[in-house]
Amino acid sequence: MVRAKKPARKRDGRLGPPQGWPKDPEKYGDPLNWKYPVHSPFHARAARRYFNDPANRAKYDESEQAYVDKKINDALSKFGVAAKIRGGVEEREAGIIERDLPVEKPVEDMDLEELLGVFLGADRLTRAKGIDASLVRFTKRGSTILAAEVKEYVVTMDLLNKTIYHDCTDWTQNRMKAKLFCKHVGRFFFALKKGEAEPLLRRMLFERETWVFDVA
Numbered sequence: 393m394v395r396a397k398k399p400a401r402k403r404d405g406r407l408g409p410p411q412g413w414p415k416d417p418e419k420y421g422d423p424l425n426w427k428y429p430v431h432s433p434f435h436a437r438a439a440r441r442y443f444n445d446p447a448n449r450a451k452y453d454e455s456e457q458a459y460v461d462k463k464i465n466d467a468l469s470k471f472g473v474a475a476k477i478r479g480g481v482e483e484r485e486a487g488i489i490e491r492d493l494p495v496e497k498p499v500e501d502m503d504l505e506e507l508l509g510v511f512l513g514a515d516r517l518t519r520a521k522g523i524d525a526s527l528v529r530f531t532k533r534g535s536t537i538l539a540a541e542v543k544e545y546v547v548t549m550d551l552l553n554k555t556i557y558h559d560c561t562d563w564t565q566n567r568m569k570a571k572l573f574c575k576h577v578g579r580f581f582f583a584l585k586k587g588e589a590e591p592l593l594r595r596m597l598f599e600r601e602t603w604v605f606d607v608a
């Protein structure tokens with residue numbers, strides 16, 4: 393494995409953070425040149441996409457590439473992998489999601505925890521697992537509607553209309569628009585049978601653009 397090294401100053405590098413971008417250099421894949429910001433789920437995914445472009449990678453030597461790759465992958469693992477937006481329009485995930493995942497494993501081979509990691513990120517995955525089973529109560533368990541109370545919140549999945557409804561603050565303020573899960577929605581999936589949850593999560597990953605993440 394190549395040893396990672398922080399990229400040196402580049403001729404086409406920036407001298408400071410662009411307007412509206414973070415002022416902390418550590419929030420960039422390439423801190424000295426203020427490139428590849430990874431401060432939000434959307435930015436981390438965009439960074440992955442741009443840095444996968446061979447023309448962009450070629451500006452860095454192998455050990456610098458390893459550094460930028462690690463920074464981007466760490467951010468994707470921390471936040472979860474946001475829905476892919478380009479030019480304000482959500483892109484089809486089928487065919488592109490696997491390239492942007494921080495783990496080198498086909499979605500088909502990922503287990504429940506790995507799939508949930510994509511939607512939750514590392515911290516929320518831990519917090520989801522920490523919610524006691526006694527705080528999850530299914531109220532509907534049909535073939536098209538799954539609904540549960542998780543702590544004082546509700547999680548409803550309408551499989552026919554491909555919609556998830558939920559109501560916590562993390563969901564409404566941070567996660568919903570990136571089509572990512574909060575800990576309650578994560579806990580909901582842990583409460584389902586593996587044979588039920590895994591195929592559903594794989595399908596949701598590949599078809600995320602057709603799913604609606606909404607407020608209950």
Ligand SMILES: [Zn+2]
Binds near residue numbers: 545558561574575
């Ligand atoms: Zn929640």
